[in-house]
Amino acid sequence: MKIRTIRYYFKEGFANSYRNKLMSLASVLIVVASLIVFGIFVLISLNMQHNISIWKEQPQLQAFCYEQLDGTQISRVEDVIRGDDRILSYEKVDKKQALERMREKLGKDAAILDGYGADIFPVSFVIRLKDVSNSNEVVKDLEKVTGIEKVSYSQDTVEMITRASHWFSLGSSLMIIIFLVVSVFIIANTIKLTVFARRREIGIMKYIGATDWFIRWPFVVEGVIISITGAILAFILSAYGYKVVADRFSQDTFFASTNLLSLLNIEDVWLRLAVSYAIIAVVVGAMGSFISMRRHLKV
Numbered sequence: 084m085k086i087r088t089i090r091y092y093f094k095e096g097f098a099n100s101y102r103n104k105l106m107s108l109a110s111v112l113i114v115v116a117s118l119i120v121f122g123i124f125v126l127i128s129l130n131m132q133h134n135i136s137i138w139k140e141q142p143q144l145q146a147f148c149y150e151q152l153d154g155t156q157i158s159r160v161e162d163v164i165r166g167d168d169r170i171l172s173y174e175k176v177d178k179k180q181a182l183e184r185m186r187e188k189l190g191k192d193a194a195i196l197d198g199y200g201a202d203i204f205p206v207s208f209v210i211r212l213k214d215v216s217n218s219n220e221v222v223k224d225l226e227k228v229t230g231i232e233k234v235s236y237s238q239d240t241v242e243m244i245t246r247a248s249h250w251f252s253l254g255s256s257l258m259i260i261i262f263l264v265v266s267v268f269i270i271a272n273t274i275k276l277t278v279f280a281r282r283r284e285i286g287i288m289k290y291i292g293a294t295d296w297f298i299r300w301p302f303v304v305e306g307v308i309i310s311i312t313g314a315i316l317a318f319i320l321s322a323y324g325y326k327v328v329a330d331r332f333s334q335d336t337f338f339a340s341t342n343l344l345s346l347l348n349i350e351d352v353w354l355r356l357a358v359s360y361a362i363i364a365v366v367v368g369a370m371g372s373f374i375s376m377r378r379h380l381k382v
Contacts, residue, residue, distance in 0.1 A: 095301035100308050107309055110269045114313025114367065115320070117262035118360050122321040124255035125356060131251075133347050144210040144218070145235040146225050150202070157206050160230045164208055167224075169217045174209040178202060205232065263363070267371045303372045310368030314360040322353055 100107045148160055164173050176184070181204035186193040212221060218236065225234045289298070329346045 095304070097305075097308060100305050106269075106272065110309045110371075111313040111316070113262070113265055113269045114310050114364065115317045117259065117265070117367075118314055118317035118363065119321055120255070120262055121259045121363065122317065122356055122360070124252070124259060125359060126321070126325055126352060127255075128252060129352055129355070130346055134345060144212065144222065144225070145207055146210060146228075146231050147205045147207045147233050147235070148230050149232045150205045152206065152230050156230050160228060161208065163228050164210065164225075167221070169213055169221055171211045171213040173211070176207045176209060178204050178206060181205070181207065263367055267367055267374065269371070299372075303369055306368035306370075306372035307365055308368070310364035310371075311361070314364035318357055318360050321356060322349060325349055325352070 146160075146164070148157055152160075161175060164170060178201035182196070182199075182201040185204070186196060189195065210221075212218060222234050222236050225231055326349045329349060332346050
């Protein structure tokens, strides 16, 4: 294909987009809306996977003793934990350590603990298992141990969030498909108007020997231009919005100190978002053009 021919395709594609400004604008806005919905799903999904991987790496269990236990009773509890073959490792957190950790978690709000001693906190054991599949069984056994008041089981939270992530993915995928189908048909209608307005010119080009693809390519370029424009706008809005949310989230004292939830930096997600937008934009634009030509372009 000659460079002059390619230049002609792009020139006609841009000209066609300009001729139908209102329909082109409507198409761009639909593409923007569709891709933003898609982007929100991608960003939430990436952050869910990120946090789930973090939670899975953290200790699965934390056993809290009764506050009134003395050293001997706590040693007996520790002996039971140490003798359990299903436990890979454990860390004993005494009352003073518990107070210090709570102060670190509270950060600027740690002043609320002034006047309280370490005695208000129980001794606990942070436990990591050899096999996570044994979690439920180990929890039940630990809850029967004399001196243990309760067992915190983080794996339940991980499993719950994993299930929520799965259903969220299904619902979001359905919404994305609906928006993308609407985008395809809006672009198809835009191309149809251009075909109708140039039907005489197309007929003349056919009579003088122009091939079908020579006539079709400018309309394909037009559809891709519309979609790429929408993708660029959607990426700018998505990236800026996510950066604002991530910056404010990172400044939150509670989440920053507890590491309960964290968001990926925009630098970690922008490339995947941009590539996804570009691929979808090209596919949607080309599909819209082909559908329109198949039905309305008679050459």
